[in-house]
Amino acid sequence: MNKVEQKAQTIWEITTQLQNATELSTALSSCLQTVIQALNSEAGTIWILDERTERIFPVFNHGPVDISGITIESGQGIAGTVIRDGESIIVEDVTKDSRFSHSVDEESGFVTRSIICAPIMGKDKPLGCVQVINKQSGELYDPSDLALCQELAALSSIAIREKGLTPDTGQGKEILISLRNITKDFPSGDGTLQVLRGINLDIYRNEFLVILGESGCGKSTLVNIIGGMERPTGGTISVEGKDFSNPTEKELTEFRRRYLSFVFQSYNLMPSLTARENVRFIAELVKDPLPVDEALKSVGLEDRAGHYPSMLSGGQQQRVAIARAIVKRPTILFADEPTAALDYRTSIEVLSAFEEIRRTQGTSIVLITHNPEIARMADRVIRLKNGQISSIRMNSHPVTATELSW
Numbered sequence: 001m002n003k004v005e006q007k008a009q010t011i012w013e014i015t016t017q018l019q020n021a022t023e024l025s026t027a028l029s030s031c032l033q034t035v036i037q038a039l040n041s042e043a044g045t046i047w048i049l050d051e052r053t054e055r056i057f058p059v060f061n062h063g064p065v066d067i068s069g070i071t072i073e074s075g076q077g078i079a080g081t082v083i084r085d086g087e088s089i090i091v092e093d094v095t096k097d098s099r100f101s102h103s104v105d106e107e108s109g110f111v112t113r114s115i116i117c118a119p120i121m122g123k124d125k126p127l128g129c130v131q132v133i134n135k136q137s138g139e140l141y142d143p144s145d146l147a148l149c150q151e152l153a154a155l156s157s158i159a160i161r162e163k164g165l166t167p168d169t170g171q172g173k174e175i176l177i178s179l180r181n182i183t184k185d186f187p188s189g190d191g192t193l194q195v196l197r198g199i200n201l202d203i204y205r206n207e208f209l210v211i212l213g214e215s216g217c218g219k220s221t222l223v224n225i226i227g228g229m230e231r232p233t234g235g236t237i238s239v240e241g242k243d244f245s246n247p248t249e250k251e252l253t254e255f256r257r258r259y260l261s262f263v264f265q266s267y268n269l270m271p272s273l274t275a276r277e278n279v280r281f282i283a284e285l286v287k288d289p290l291p292v293d294e295a296l297k298s299v300g301l302e303d304r305a306g307h308y309p310s311m312l313s314g315g316q317q318q319r320v321a322i323a324r325a326i327v328k329r330p331t332i333l334f335a336d337e338p339t340a341a342l343d344y345r346t347s348i349e350v351l352s353a354f355e356e357i358r359r360t361q362g363t364s365i366v367l368i369t370h371n372p373e374i375a376r377m378a379d380r381v382i383r384l385k386n387g388q389i390s391s392i393r394m395n396s397h398p399v400t401a402t403e404l405s406w
């Protein structure tokens with residue numbers, strides 16, 4: 001069989017598979033595999049756009065890297081660009097194409113060299129795309145390769161529009177805080193420093209969210225904006241569906257007092273007060289706090305309540321700080337590098353305290369860290385890079401703090 005006959009054969013195969021499919025998912029997944037093989041490629045993905053969140057989700061993926069659980073913003077990366085613009089792309093060498101940034105998967109080291117990607121059209125705009133990566137021989141993709149990809153996209157379009165296909169997009173989860181297109185500039189020298197560059201993010205009730213990213217990428221700035229401690233330069237924020245982009249001083253104070261709590265790397269306990277008094281001090285500022293001893297118990301410190309900070313270890317002091325943060329029953333607890341100053345064993349104690357609070361109080365935990373190992377505990381992991389979210393990954397099997405090691 002020559003090349004043309006081979007392609008015709010592949011098209012015939014995928015057409016029959018999709019026409020005779022009883023289960024669309026199985027058929028699409030297997031057609032994708034057929035096309036990847038026909039194109040002698042290393043990997044391939046079918047991405048679907050979720051219109052509610054404007055993010056794209058990999059519904060089928062074959063290749064050496066498991067990307068299930070990752071989501072990307074429409075318009076970002078190659079797949080995101082194809083879905084936004086509705087036009088196919090051939091990228092011969094990702095490293096030399098200035099339109100796209102990452103070519104190495106941070107976790108697995110998989111290197112993307114070349115890509116072809118074709119939009120799957122919906123009624124009037126793309127609903128997803130078919131993407132195939134790296135010809136194994138190192139050859140470049142040619143237009144006839146792209147044509148095969150487009151054929152699969154066209155057939156998928158018919159099948160998906162007929163039968164429907166929805167990715168797991170977190171729909172059904174209750175959104176507490178919603179950020180849209182948040183930017184933050186700081187004056188710097190004679191210009192401005194763009195620290196956040198268009199952040200779209202929802203925080204769900206009772207989730208454990210970890211934010212990872214290198215020093216200086218904007219993690220603390222992001223959390224300070226969500227916490228109302230800093231104002232964004234642009235974009236909108238809503239809290240439980242209500243616009244909170246321009247709150248009054250009074251609304252902001254109430255929001256900070258009732259809705260959120262913060263834990264930082266430094267514990268900031270009052271040295272002249274015992275653990276119980278440090279917690280009680282905050283409990284007295286709000287209506288309907290948790291009983292102080294219950295807060296201490298949930299961080300495992302009921303037997304240290306009468307100790308002064310100087311009599312406690314770093315991990316114990318941090319747990320008092322957590323008890324103090326949760327005594328006002330916040331809806332969301334933000335923790336900015338809470339274990340950065342602690343050794344491994346005490347870090348695990350502190351992380352276990354977060355786990356327990358989330359379980360018993362239903363609190364959402366948003367934890368910032370440099371340590372990718374901690375991300376294994378999270379329901380969702382967000383990576384920030386240069387002021388943008390570079391990926392969001394859902395963890396299908398989060399581990400407990402005691403299973404972490406570093």
Ligand SMILES: Nc1ncnc2c1ncn2[C@@H]1O[C@H](COP(=O)(O)OP(=O)(O)OP(=O)(O)O)[C@@H](O)[C@H]1O
Binds near residue numbers: 193220221
């Ligand atoms: N008030 C400010 N004025 C000017 N620049 C600021 C201000 N706050 C932060 N920046 C700058 O914004 C960038 C992001 O800072 P941010 O503290 O958010 O980073 P980060 O990701 O939390 O880093 P780290 O992991 O080191 O804590 C840095 O370049 C920082 O210097």
Ligand SMILES: [Mg+2]
Binds near residue numbers: 220221
């Ligand atoms: Mg920081």
